[in-house]
Amino acid sequence: MDKMTPLSDIGKQTNSQKIGVLLSNLGTPDGTDYWSVRRYLAEFLSDRRVIEAPRLFWLFVLNTLILTTRPQRKGEDYATIWNRDRNESPLKTITRSQAEKLQQSIRDGLLGNSKSNVIVDWGMRYGNPSLKTATERLVARGCERILFVPLYPQYSAATSATACDKLFKVLASMRYQPALRVATPYYDQDTYIDAIAGSLAGRLLSSGFEPDVIVASFHGMPLSTYLAGDPYYVHCHRTADLIRTRLGLSQERLIVTFQSRFGRAEWLKPYTDETIKALAANGARRIAVVTPGFSADCLETIEEIGQENAKYFFDEGGDVFARIDCLNDSDRGMRVIEALVQRELSGWV
Numbered sequence: 173m174d175k176m177t178p179l180s181d182i183g184k185q186t187n188s189q190k191i192g193v194l195l196s197n198l199g200t201p202d203g204t205d206y207w208s209v210r211r212y213l214a215e216f217l218s219d220r221r222v223i224e225a226p227r228l229f230w231l232f233v234l235n236t237l238i239l240t241t242r243p244q245r246k247g248e249d250y251a252t253i254w255n256r257d258r259n260e261s262p263l264k265t266i267t268r269s270q271a272e273k274l275q276q277s278i279r280d281g282l283l284g285n286s287k288s289n290v291i292v293d294w295g296m297r298y299g300n301p302s303l304k305t306a307t308e309r310l311v312a313r314g315c316e317r318i319l320f321v322p323l324y325p326q327y328s329a330a331t332s333a334t335a336c337d338k339l340f341k342v343l344a345s346m347r348y349q350p351a352l353r354v355a356t357p358y359y360d361q362d363t364y365i366d367a368i369a370g371s372l373a374g375r376l377l378s379s380g381f382e383p384d385v386i387v388a389s390f391h392g393m394p395l396s397t398y399l400a401g402d403p404y405y406v407h408c409h410r411t412a413d414l415i416r417t418r419l420g421l422s423q424e425r426l427i428v429t430f431q432s433r434f435g436r437a438e439w440l441k442p443y444t445d446e447t448i449k450a451l452a453a454n455g456a457r458r459i460a461v462v463t464p465g466f467s468a469d470c471l472e473t474i475e476e477i478g479q480e481n482a483k484y485f486f487d488e489g490g491d492v493f494a495r496i497d498c499l500n501d502s503d504r505g506m507r508v509i510e511a512l513v514q515r516e517l518s519g520w521v
Contacts, residue, residue: 191290191520192315192350193513194306195271196335197323197468199298200261204251209243216298221334224396246471253474266468267294267323269501270509277510283521290521291315297335304342310350317351319516321509323467325364326407327357328393355516359407360414363511367504368411368464369418375496376460383460383494385427385451388412389444389477390465392430394437405440411464431481432472448481452488459485462496467505469498 201212217223217238223230255265271294278290291313295306310318322335336354343349358364376383390408398405412428419426431444444461451459461481463473478495485493499505 189289189316190314191517192307192310192313192318193274193290193292193517194303194310194318194320194339195267195274195292195294195323195509196303196306196321196339197263197267197294197296198331198470199296200263200470201247201250202300203259204247204254206243206247209247209250210239212299213243213246214239219298219330219334221337222330224394249475250471252479253471261470262474263468263470264296266500267296270294270323270468270506273501273506274509274513277506282510282514283517290517297338303335303338307339307342311346315350317353317520319353319355319513319520321355321512321516323509324465325357325467326359326390326404326411326465328404329397329402330393332357353516353520355512357407358508358512359411361508361511364508365411365414365418367499367508368462369415371499371502371504372415372460372462372496373419375494379494381458381492381494383458383492384456385459386421386425387427387429387444387447387451387459387461388415389429389431389461389463391472392433392439392443394439395441396437398440408465415464431476444477445481445484449484449488452485452490457490458492458494459490460494460496463498466498467508468500473498 199212199216201208203209214234217234218231220227223234250261253262254260255262258265271292275292278292283290291310293306293310295301295303297303307318320336320339322332324331324335327333339352343352372386388411393402393404408430409428412426415421416423416426427442427447429442429444429447430440433439433443448459448461461477463477466473473495482493482495499508
């Protein structure tokens, strides 16, 4: 007859179990060359969560039109921001650093006595390192529980949900699955709002200028996603409202726009590029652009905002354009991630 584990020892067994924390962001190509960018775009743009068009029609357009020309153009854009020392995109560099700094914070006592039981890893929804690879690493190191942290402050099916879809697919292939938790969006969390407001105020103070308008630019989504019930638009405006309150700004002083639209369908408005052109044309000479929907700087923030949209502003007569860095792996940014992980691990550690 098998001997049962004494009840007094069950708690000890639970406390010794390894817990994985898996940070995730959107992804990046492996290089700036045509084929690397094509592989990345093919994976990204074939995601049903990202493009909700009729399937056969979209795959025809994707493979015959978009993937023949777009990789070259986007590769040239990536080349302007590429981390040459590591031969990778800034998003990959920053996400790795966020994971490493979180692991160090845990070693330093962020989670109390559970520091030796929590292992941090990171993976991308598209490209490398993949969520599959990261999950397999955590399981190989003995993690029986995993906290999944998609680093998107505002929820959207095209970001948070598809990341979960991918991870669920990975778990579906396992006979012995780890227990899973998914961190909730943090668009209205005090630590996040304080960090964005503090970063914005600090940059403006150090720059020594007062902008006529502050533009809070969020990644765009097709209007159809909002009409279908996606909460992203509401989350973005809630974030902006809370930042205004923290900084004592009016709606006219801090405005919300949406960038990175793709294709001919109507997207969430107002559009960032059109708004920035109009601001300059109507007399604004000094603006600052903050991107609260991005947890790490990437092509859309560094190149699209900092280069492309800055040029639009200057071409229309603007004088000063300040792109506010994302929180990245800064002290403020790490406090946001740490607070999120602490909250979501409640009961496990």
